[in-house]
Amino acid sequence: EIVLTQSPGTLSLSPGETATLSCRASQSVSSSFLAWYQQKPGQAPRLLIYGASNRATGIPDRFSGSGSGTDFTLTISRLEPEDFAVYYCQQYGGSPLFTFGPGTKVDIK
């Protein structure tokens, strides 16, 4: 089973700053199989990035994903007030079919 680790656990930033979130896998993951989600309190998760670097429908271009192998990054440029949330990475394939990381909370400094 591939285990995903996210860092930091919490990121405290101000609006307008850039957030850099890390997702590390316990073994190599195909870039095609790595996704990122945003979840706000009381809401369902929302797909942001799939295939490591492809923005989902309607996602602003201030969200970008990169990485390969075991190290992946979600970058949020010019943080907007609505971007303060919890972010999860997810990998697909094997058993279990989907695995999520523990999440990174981006909160207002």
Next chain:
Amino acid sequence: EVQLVESGGGLIQPGGSLRLSCAASGFTFSRKYMSWVRQAPGKGLEWVSAIYSAGSTYYADSVKGRFTISRDNSKNTLYIQMNTLRVEDTAVYYCARLSEKATALDYWGQGTLVTVSS
């Protein structure tokens, strides 16, 4: 507009059974793979089960043998039958649609809360 609406959650005693439903609209349900994901209170996301359009099913080890996923394409509805429920199954259960290449979950319902407690 894609919509997924879960129902069927509630309070159930340990050892009990519950069936959740997810009504889908805004897309051709029969052609899409579907999944259930849960989130225990204050915790992260845990994938539970998936069903492909041809009927193949997949389960997390934590629910294998106790939960059964199914679909009724004539009703555009996804189900999960949950038996022998445990306290640790307490969570919000989300219905989600798999993306075009089935490697991500591109649309999610708002979730239904299942509480297992005596």
